[in-house]
Amino acid sequence: MKTTFFLVLILSSAFSFGQIHIDSIDWKNDAIGYACSVAGSSTNPVSSSINLLKKRRYKPISQLLYSDKPSEQFMAVLLLEQFHKKGDMVINDQDMEQINLIRKSYRKVPVCSGCTYWAQVTLYELLNNKVKHEIYLEGITWFDYYYQKS
Numbered sequence: 001m002k003t004t005f006f007l008v009l010i011l012s013s014a015f016s017f018g019q020i021h022i023d024s025i026d027w028k029n030d031a032i033g034y035a036c037s038v039a040g041s042s043t044n045p046v047s048s049s050i051n052l053l054k055k056r057r058y059k060p061i062s063q064l065l066y067s068d069k070p071s072e073q074f075m076a077v078l079l080l081e082q083f084h085k086k087g088d089m090v091i092n093d094q095d096m097e098q099i100n101l102i103r104k105s106y107r108k109v110p111v112c113s114g115c116t117y118w119a120q121v122t123l124y125e126l127l128n129n130k131v132k133h134e135i136y137l138e139g140i141t142w143f144d145y146y147y148q149k150s
Contacts, residue, residue: 025120031110032071032126032135034142038115045071046142053079053143054150058089065098070107070123077102077127078136082143103127111135 025031033043042050052061061083064076077099083089091099105123112118113135126133 025110027110027112027118030069030071031112032074032139033112034138035114036112040114043071043112045069045075049075049079050146053146056083056088056150058083062092062095065095065102070105070109073102073105074109074123074126075139078139078143082140082147086147103129113138 027033027036027043029044031043032045034046035041036043049061051057058080061076061079064072065080067073067076080089080091080095080099084091102123107123108120109123109126110119111121111126117134121133121135126136
């Protein structure tokens with residue numbers, strides 16, 4: 001019995017070393033999350049984008065493409081491409097070049113969804129055209145919800 005307990009203890013602690021260091025990340029300010037944690041609240045990059053989306057503030061959104069924060073870059077790409085698909089705006093050449101650079105970037109973005117999904121994902125993974133990441137798909141649903149409300 002002692003041997004079994006000891007083995008379970010060793011194995012369970014070994015798996016915990018593979019987890020991301022969630023304490024070292026400023027989840028509220030740096031992550032992309034539409035409904036995170038028990039409260040189901042959105043992170044600051046998502047919350048601050050709601051007003052820009054509702055008021056169709058294209059220039060401030062475009063400026064986020066050049067942000068130092070990959071979470072803001074992701075939100076800018078998502079919003080601009082969705083506005084473009086709806087025919088609300090045309091993305092200029094300079095911004096399109098920046099979007100293409102962001103799509104190829106391996107900078108990591110913290111992402112969360114609900115209580116159980118907390119990870120760090122590259123911009124490349126989030127914005128890959130062939131395989132849509134769940135956070136990207138949630139973003140399209142989020143966009144459509146607020147787009148219709150404005």
